Amino acid sequence: MRTTLLILTIIIFKTSFCQKETQKLSITHLTKDFYIYTTYGDAGGGQMYPANGMYLITNKGVVLFDTPWDTTQFQPLLDSIKQKHNKNVIMCISTHFHSDRTAGLSYYKQKGINTYTTKQTDELSKDKKEPRAEFLMYKDTTFQVGQYSFETYYPGKGHSPDNIVLWFNNEKILYGGCIIKSTETNSIGNLSDANTIEWIKSIKNVQTKFIKPYFIIPGHLSWNSKKSLAHTLSILKKYNRKNNQ
Ligand SMILES: [Zn+2]
Numbered sequence: 001m002r003t004t005l006l007i008l009t010i011i012i013f014k015t016s017f018c019q020k021e022t023q024k025l026s027i028t029h030l031t032k033d034f035y036i037y038t039t040y041g042d043a044g045g046g047q048m049y050p051a052n053g054m055y056l057i058t059n060k061g062v063v064l065f066d067t068p069w070d071t072t073q074f075q076p077l078l079d080s081i082k083q084k085h086n087k088n089v090i091m092c093i094s095t096h097f098h099s100d101r102t103a104g105l106s107y108y109k110q111k112g113i114n115t116y117t118t119k120q121t122d123e124l125s126k127d128k129k130e131p132r133a134e135f136l137m138y139k140d141t142t143f144q145v146g147q148y149s150f151e152t153y154y155p156g157k158g159h160s161p162d163n164i165v166l167w168f169n170n171e172k173i174l175y176g177g178c179i180i181k182s183t184e185t186n187s188i189g190n191l192s193d194a195n196t197i198e199w200i201k202s203i204k205n206v207q208t209k210f211i212k213p214y215f216i217i218p219g220h221l222s223w224n225s226k227k228s229l230a231h232t233l234s235i236l237k238k239y240n241r242k243n244n245q
Pocket of ligand 1: 051219
């Protein structure tokens, strides 16, 4: 009886401990070898807000798209990936210079992971004294990693001057980052580096270039809807009308 109670206590303790951990980092399967991971950061006023990143399991190792926003989660993310898939992260691409995309670049570089941003992102990161990648992209780039290939695309200014998206043509996955707003929110979000006029053109460039995406991953909140590009346009148009732009 006493042993059973002890075991029960241990189970309850472990469960509550694990639940606490999943609040800081959650991993959701998207499709095939693609996973979305979510960490939380302070979006201002102490309110914790989720940020989405993605990773892809290839037969050459794991590719990370954006780093955790929460600086305590750089290593837990690597550990969770290792535990879940028994593979190491070999490469990381950040999609713009804000800390919800780049916070972990120096950490991952030190871990021997090949970190990438565009030259434009790197210049902004350097100006703001933010972590920087080891390798730079000077133009839209196609990567082949193991059995997967994907391309980067700079559609123009939007949420930030340097925001890029990633496209996985075989799987029709559009990894949008913060240029794409989730249908879960009507808020335009952080505009500190945004250009709301150019943003509309940039979204249209993405819509023209990548036809019928099957999954669209926004930088924050739910990725369940395929209408997030149209939704982003509608938020921007409303905002511009209200501000006479
Ligand atoms: Zn963001």
